[in-house]
Amino acid sequence: MARKKGRDISGWLIVDKPAGIGSTDVVGKVRWALDAKKAGHAGTLDPDATGVLAVALGEATKTVPVLTEALKAYDFTVNWGAETITDDAAGEVLDSSAARPSADQILSALPRFIGDIMQIPPAFSAVKVDGARAYDLAREGEVLELDARPLYVDELTLTEARADQADLHMVCGKGGYVRAIARDLGRALGCLGHVASLRRVWSGPFDVTNAVPFTLVDRANQAEIEARLLPIQSALTDLPEMRATDQGAVRIRNGNPGQVIGGTAQYGEQVWVSHDGRAICIGRFMGGEVQPDRVFNP
Structure with missing residues (x-):
């Protein structure tokens, strides 16, 4: 080969x-x-x-x-008054509205989008439908009815409100679509909306x-x-670190449970293991040893 x-x-x-x-x-x-x-x-x-x-x-x-x-954070701007096929400014306008929300109305609507929510992804998204990407099917003109998916939103705040736009900041878990938040917020406010600009400011x-x-x-x-x-x-800062002994490092690199010291992990918890300051695996702490799931080759 x-x-x-x-x-x-x-x-x-x-x-x-x-x-x-x-x-x-x-x-x-x-x-x-x-x-x-x-x-x-x-x-x-x-x-x-x-x-x-x-x-x-x-x-x-x-x-x-x-x-x-890991959690991720986004700064984004919503344009009020129109809903688009892509839920952003690049898409064809599907419907429009002359209504515009006040800052107080926006603030009152935000709590319903915080915490554990259900979100329907945009039709133009990477979600798979019967093995195909939704955006490919949407481009072919297929009308999609995607299922709602759970999403954890840690934070959603209003940064600035203007006549036709609002700037917001969101922190959420995996699988979140900011475009869907803009779409659903516009519907909740009765004015329609779509994302005008989007920037991911941190990821984990x-x-x-x-x-x-x-x-x-x-x-x-x-x-x-x-x-x-x-x-x-x-990338492993959310996991506890354990340190392998010299003999434990040899066993772990061969895919076997190896002896570790230090750390505050609970039995069965996912951890990462270091040896001589370098990561050697991700695995499960089994009380004095770690069973490796993914071993990093030197």
């Missing part, structure tokens, strides 16, 4: 994604710039959205499921203020980009 081309390079690169490019395209550009063998990302951003896109390289891709579970431990500008992602800047890579364990 032919080996996949590219370098064995591992870590996280946090990119400030610009508007007008897809998340997969950003990952491809990062992989090309670093000549990396393997790359992925933790959480898609719409092509017109900007902000934090966490790109995992090599062994860091094994930590993507952990980061996917990764903040946009520390992100690499996408304009830097080029082979000519390979050394500079590589210097900005974060270690694998950067």
Whole structure:
């Protein structure tokens, strides 16, 4: 079997994604710039959205499921008075309204979108319907009735209200669609609405203020980009850390339960294990030992 081309390079690169490019395209550009063998990302951003896109390289891709579970924060602007087919400014207008909400009306409506809610994803989304992506079916003209999905919204606040727009800030769990929040908020206020602009300001431990500008992602800047890579364990801050003994590290690297020390994990809790300051696995704490689920190759 032919080996996949590219370098064995591992870590996280946090990119400030610009508007007008897809998340997969950003990952491809990062992989090309670093000549990396393997790359992925933790959480898609719409092509017109900007902000934090966490790109995992090599062994860091094994930590993507952990980061996917983390809370994420968005700053976004809603245009009042129209609902679009895509729930953002790029889509065809489906219906319009002359009504406009006051700041007090917006504030009174926000609590119903906080906590554990049910949300119907936009028709133009990556949700799968009978094995196909919803956006592909929607582009073909199929009328979709997507099922509501649970979403945890930790925070939804009004930043500024203007005559035709409102700026909001939202912190939510995985699977949340800001476009659906704008759509449903517009309906609740009786004025209709859609997202005008959207920026992800942080994702788990990764903040946009520390992100690499996408304009830097080029082979000519390979050394500079590589210097900005974060270690694998950067994505694991929500998990307790345990330290492997020397013998335990050998066993864990071979996929076996290994002895660990330190930490405050409870029996059966998911943890990450370090040895000599480097992450070697994610696993389950079994009382003195960790049973590895994902082992990071050195």
